[in-house]
Amino acid sequence: MRWIYKSPLRLRSLFKKNWVEQELSEELRFHLENQIEQNIAQGMSPQEARYSALRQFGNVGTIKEECRDSWGMRFITEFLQDLGYGLRQLRRSPGFTVVAVLTLALGMAAAVSIFGFVDSVLIRPLPYSNPSRLMAVFKTSPLGGRQMGYSYPDYLDLERFNAAFASIAAYDGSESYVLSDGASVHRVNGIGVTSGFFRVLGVTPLLGTDFSSRSATEDLQAVPSTVILSYPAWQEWFGGKPDVLGKTVTLNGEAYTVIGVLPRSFQFAPTGATEFWTTLHPYAGNPCTSGRGCAVMGVVARLKNGITLQQASTDAQAISAQEARRYPDPDRNRGASVVPLSQAILGNIRPVLLALFAGAGLLLLIAYINVASLLLVRSENRRREFAVRGALGASRGRLVWQFVTEGILIVAASSALGLFAATLARRLLLKLIPADMLSFMPCLRGSGWNWHVAAFAMLLLLIACALFAMTPALRLPFTNLRAGLAEGNLGAAGTAWRRLGTRLVVLELATTMVLLAGAGLLGKSLYRLMHIDLGFVPGHLATLSILAPGSKYSKSAQAIALQRGIVSSLQSLPGVAAAGTASDLPVGGEGGTQIGFVDRPGLGENNAVGHIIVSPGYLSALQAQLLKGRYFNENDNAGAPLVAIINQTLVRRYFRGVNPIGRQFFYHAHGSDAKLDGPAHPTRIVGVIADVKQNALDGPVTPVVYTPFDQEPGPSFSVAVRTSQSAAAALPTLIATLHKTDPGIVTSGAATMPEIIQDSQAAYWHRASAWLAGGFAALALALSIVGLYGVIAYSVSRRTHEIGVRMALGASRGSVLRMILKEAGWLTLIGLVIGIPGSIVAGMLMRSLLFDVHSWNVLILGAIAAVLVTAALLASYIPARRAAKVDPMVALRYE
């Protein structure tokens, strides 16, 4: 029951301190007065009485202290006192405070913001139920294990025969659907999936129902076409109204009934921002769903309980081997691989993010070191103050605690600033990612403040606190009070610190070098990437893709007529030098097929090559280099013998030392027309061009065959136009011309070729990494210069006396300057020596990010060393000059 009395007392002594103090004084005064009265009553004079009473009372201050001690709030009141004192001290040296707080805030902002990305991409699990059991299954091609999709019949086999998966589903390649909205047409993204797709992921629709579960073969039968909308699609096309269920949507001329809407948070990264999810349907006699040659389906599966990844992989491979035996034509040499879905989705981003995180971590390290040295300098300057306080009776613990509270204050201020800056930085970084790339990395969008990030920030805070509390406290002159109190700090006591302080700055320089090396390597890698030989001339090239309504252009003749009309109308435009069409643009993809060679049966029939369908003028519009033979012309039309142009890589791989012109090959599992399969329909090679970069900028060059459009027409293709003036300005005119030809055509992806190259994924990632790394390196360099400046300046100020003596003994100003510069030079040299192996190691770790650059590029290392040396000279020049300007008389007189 005692606590009822105790707590109010304790709180009162904390919050109403003045009042309580006053009470205590009054109480003691009352006692004193009574004592005086008693003394007077005993016969002393008033003055005597007073003196006697006071003497007997003793030290009022000590009594008061002991009373205060008994209140038990001592620690809190002392802590508050220390905080107040610390604040006043910091305010008295604003330069130090501002630099320390800003430096630390910078480091923390960088680390926390990058960690936010790392957390949302790498640490947080995917937004499906039990995501660690979700796997992605790929077929692997004989060409170096490249991952490919499944064909539909192969998927059916996998579904029927597997023993490892509790549930399995497949999804189509992303299709562009034409959405007819009554009056206008729009191009939208849609994916066909098997009926169990959302169930495998563990996602239930927000509105309506999932696709009803049907057996796989029934997916394709003539059941009513149903579609499930994504949340953004629901908002955009139906205004987010709940009566959307049962409404119909016209896609590619067919009516689909809306049966459900997905939750807002749903995302499926491999397909990007898909708006319409339909069940698989045989659209317009698509041979892709019946033949095994068309391998574009992605497969996701959930492991059964107790089955491991390894077991599932072996199982899938066994099924694949069986297929290879039974259907040797398309499936020979094709294996299977099972990877966790998270790896399939995040594989590309992981190394970049980790590298950035390492860079931010190094920057934070430099910030820590900088602030630690600043604190060390400060503690040196206050040695006398603390020696006096120690002599007056302050306990060692109390003095240490004083440093701790100052450190805490700095850390608190910089954390607040740093976390605020981190939020801003994060938002800025997200804005810099182009929207369509962001749609393939939806996990990034969700990242903000959460437990992980808060815990990480707290960890950084604690490390900083511990570091900054300890470093100055290590220097307190506990043992040698006399030296601290002595007037002349003649340098002997300072050397120990100088040794520690200089070592720290060397670490800073080495870390900066590593960051600079990273930035340099990434920069050079970016340069190489943007200057690779593309095989064509990208400037002044305008491009866009078109999709004609399949209903109107389902026959070959119609498609050919459309294409001819488009090309001629474009070519007749003023300012157009040449125009052409292709099924895939450069840096945009390469299609794919498999061929066998007539009269070379040993090579088999499954040689995977790229396959692009072009108009006659296309290759010359691109200004691709023709090495042998001829381009296509009007004679290569529908009735004529099949011809093709191949690229140099195909020649190098299959026709080494032989003239390929006139040789023949045939298709196996032709993509668009099964009638063209087999050795009965050989294609003759009529030309060879130098390699044109078809897929990713940093990807390998593959063998490609180009065939004339007239022999393989279709309703969708891309258009490339070479303009004499600005390509960007020509784009609207092109679109208008196309719509004049047929208003039902949907155009998309209008961009100039240089834009496409700049915005391609490879270019984007390399550019982003290089810029971010460069930013970190620049910041690190700035911090290191400040740090080095601080060290040298402090060293000079400690050695002022020594310099005075030297000059008095005859040393010239120049020699003093040289002496200081030499000290800086040694520090820099040691920093370099430590930094070079560090840079090489960093380069090796970054290998996967670099394009065509060695990890130990001597030129870059040399350039960085030069930069660092120049920076160091700059940093140390000012203090050195100040040293040289020391007046010996002044230096010797004042110590």
Next chain:
Amino acid sequence: MSKPTDLVQGTLDLLILKTLALEPRHGWGIAQRIRQVSGDVLQVNQGALYPALHRLEQNGWIRAKWGGSENNRHAKYYSLTPAGRKYLEREEANWRRLSAAIGLVLENS
């Protein structure tokens, strides 16, 4: 006057609590009372008294209230709480037992 003997802290607490058992007093009053009752042998020093009083208050055995003194001055009066009363009883019993034991040892050895 003989020199005041040093009192152990616990003993001082006991004396204070006993003094307050009869009626509330202020600090000066407590010191005077102890001196009177002990026949000038025990003279409590202010340096020991007030810290002890504040400690006893923090522990909840005595309670303080400001009031008017005999000569109409503002003084802080302390009184015993029920918990303090119980504590006093316990400590008194301990002391008697202890002093009896010491007495026995001094007599018989």
